[in-house]
Amino acid sequence: MLLYPKFVQATDQDSLNSVIYDYASKNIPKPRTGKMYEVSDLPSNLSGIEASIIRLRTSRLWKNGINFTSFEIPPKILPQPFTRRVDIVYRNLGNRSRNYYGVPNHTLVAPVIGFLAYDSDAGPTNHGRLVQLSVRGDHVDDHIIVRFRNIISVVGMKCVRFDSNGTFGLSELTVESSCLASGEGHFSVVVPNYDRLDKNEEKRVTISRWIIGLILSGVMGLVFIIGVMVYRLVKWKKVKEMEKMSERSEALDTIWIGNSKMFSASGIRTPPVIENTYVP
Known part of the structure; x- marks a missing residue:
């Protein structure tokens, strides 16, 4: 056996x-x-x-x-x-x-x-x-x-x-x-195991929210910077247009007041005109 x-x-x-x-x-x-x-x-x-x-x-x-x-x-x-x-x-x-x-x-x-x-x-x-x-x-x-x-x-x-x-x-x-x-x-x-899955899913959702928040913050910051640059560019173009228009019209003198440069015109006095020659 x-x-x-x-x-x-x-x-x-x-x-x-x-x-x-x-x-x-x-x-x-x-x-x-x-x-x-x-x-x-x-x-x-x-x-x-x-x-x-x-x-x-x-x-x-x-x-x-x-x-x-x-x-x-x-x-x-x-x-x-x-x-x-x-x-x-x-x-x-x-x-x-x-x-x-x-x-x-x-x-x-x-x-x-x-x-x-x-x-x-x-x-x-x-x-x-x-x-x-x-x-x-x-x-x-x-x-x-x-x-x-x-x-x-x-x-x-x-x-x-x-x-x-x-x-x-x-x-x-x-x-x-x-x-x-x-x-x-x-x-x-x-x-x-749904308990474990829920905890893991909660971690993934939290991480995803942080990532989305960082991305949105970056996008908003980029939009703000672009907006400021566009505003300054538009303002600069308007100034250039005004300078071109002034060059095509009567020339004006410029004077400095403090740190600002401003246009000025020389004063011209108009002589009086006598309406008649009668003198009492």
Whole structure:
């Protein structure tokens, strides 16, 4: 009888996936093709996680697809790299979802569920080799359907897919509380943390107001400077026009009064005219 450790260290997603597949392979060394097996006796520190495994021939997967637990894989999907048989391992992380997955400024409202495909024909040296099950078409019927049960739709709810490289993507939830996927991976449903979003939005609004205020102040200052320059230019043109008009008319002398230069005309006295020559 083989004994397996009751406690293993699975600190990240990759190690968790490896542990689950290793336990599935050891507990079910020769699974029958097309039959679903539950993976029992997981380590004690992984209690609450549900896992199952099914082995399929590639020809059957291509012809019929498969519908199991929370996933529906459509027909005409081939594993890459190609292999004659695949082991599809399903897992539901349950209350341990937040220990391994999360989205900034969002809260998980459904457990993280997922599936990965492995090469069943890989030898001991390639044990645990992953293969990809990617859809080929863009139509809705060509996608993998991920179903979430017992969730209540709320405003802002999104599907999230966690990729093996640590990235994630958000998409819309369908009317049937399902998500559409283009390949294997881990999935859940999230809602925004509105309190954090409101605080961040308030900071952005405050910064935006400061920026707008500075811009408006600069524009008003520029308009004032331009107005003063235009006023002085108009006044200067009027003075020039007056000088030109004075040059075309009678020449006038100029005198200085204090610091001001002013025009002056020389006085001309008109001699009196006697109306008659009678002298008494």
